[in-house]
Amino acid sequence: MRAPVLSVLLLTVMACGEDALEVLQEEASDCPALPAMQLGAAPSAAVVLNAYYLQEDATRDLRRGRAESPSVEETFAKAAALGAWAIRTNGYNDAAEKRGDTTIQVAPLQYDELSLRGLDLVLTRAAAHGVKLVLPLGNYWDAYGGARQYVEWAGLPSSVQGDARFFTERAVIDHYKAHIARLLSRVNTFDGLRYGEHPAVLAWELLNEPRGKGLDPDGAAMRAWVDEVATVVKTYAPGHLVGTGEEGFDTSSAGYDELFWRDAASPSFFEGGISFRRNTASPVIDFASVHFYPEAYGIGREQTARAGAHWFFEHAAIARDLGKPLFIGEFALRNREGFTLDERRALYRGWFRCAWRSGVGASAPWMFANDARPDEWDDFTFYYRDGTVPADSRNRHADLVIEAAALSGRP
Secondary structure, three states: OOOHHHHHHHHHHHHHHHHHHHHHHHOOOOOOOOOOOOOOOOOEEEEEEEEOOHHHHHHHHHHHHHHHHEEHHHHHHEEEEEOOOEOOOOOOOOHHHOOOOOOEEEEOOOOOOOHHHHHHHHHHHHHHHHHEEEEEEEEOOOOOHHHHHHHHHHHOOOOOOHHHOOOOHHHHHHHHHHHHHHHHHHHHOOOOOOHHOOOEEEEOOOOOOOOOOOOOOOOOHHHHHHHHHHHHHHHHOOOOOOEEOOOOOOOOOOOOOOHHHHOOOHHHHHOOOOOOOHOOOOOOOOEEEEEOOOOOOOOOOOHHHHHHHHHHHHHHHHHHHHOOOEEEEOOOOOOOOOOOHHHHHHHHHHHHEEEHOOOEEEEEOOOOOOOOOHHHHOOEEEOOOOOOOOOOHHOOOOOHHHHHHHHOOOO
């Protein structure tokens, strides 16, 4: 008689587990319906994949004497097979430690030609595969040089990660603007097309994840920087979209669900220095930008699903009021701690559906890896491994990209 009892208990546990996953998904997708908005020619709620490493992989293969990069080819082919509209990848590399390897700008306005040819190859092969590119022009963080590198190049003392002087010191701003002008004026050595006119580019981002630490509480200094730098991008790439690359933080909770965020997250979301609303309102910014990393942002486990939904639809509504689409440029949950794979899948599926319901322009999970890239390389990797179907658990979320891509553009 014991076996039937155990079977009933097992079925009950499984049912409870399935119910819990359904609740997670429902909470993550609990977003009001808003009219669809588009990021340029992309369908509404398009899927973009993050694969930041393409310029590096292309450059290293060129240094080996190869005519093409197997890694780049694999990434573009698999992104297209999954239905992704575009790939977001680094359009910069100022890393001092990678000079002679993959660094593009090795000193102020001095460039490694082979590293630039690596970026040339990425642009050319994206066009060949029919995949667009979203290209950040620099980094707030130290990785690949970052804001600190520009401050050091200016000879300013005591530089730190995310140095606020990147946004305020005239010598630093002028250097960054001059670099952008040179990059967007470059003629691709593979296809003869100028970067600022290249059809593979969907959008340029002013910086990856700019933050307002050390700046004025109203976000005025950051907005002035956004206006000035975006004007340069518009001048040299008039046919391309321009975004800030920011995470969605603001100077106050006005326009957001203040009671919800008071319980769900750190007050640092609204502490000032950078204003999502103010930056998005800039006449030289074409679309709004947010990122979402609930674990890094200190959001509690029980509030994660709804926090993602709120972050997406509240920012989408603010952007819509300003007449602009929202690009969710990054979002992810860690693979090796916190939520199980099934829980992460429920949350991702719900957030993709929230983006669709909220009329978001596009959303981009972090981070799509080629097969040769070790799983430990990044806390958030997912794959479409050779010889597997997208739903194979080793790929984690690949099939969800297909589902989300199928939603895009639907009324």
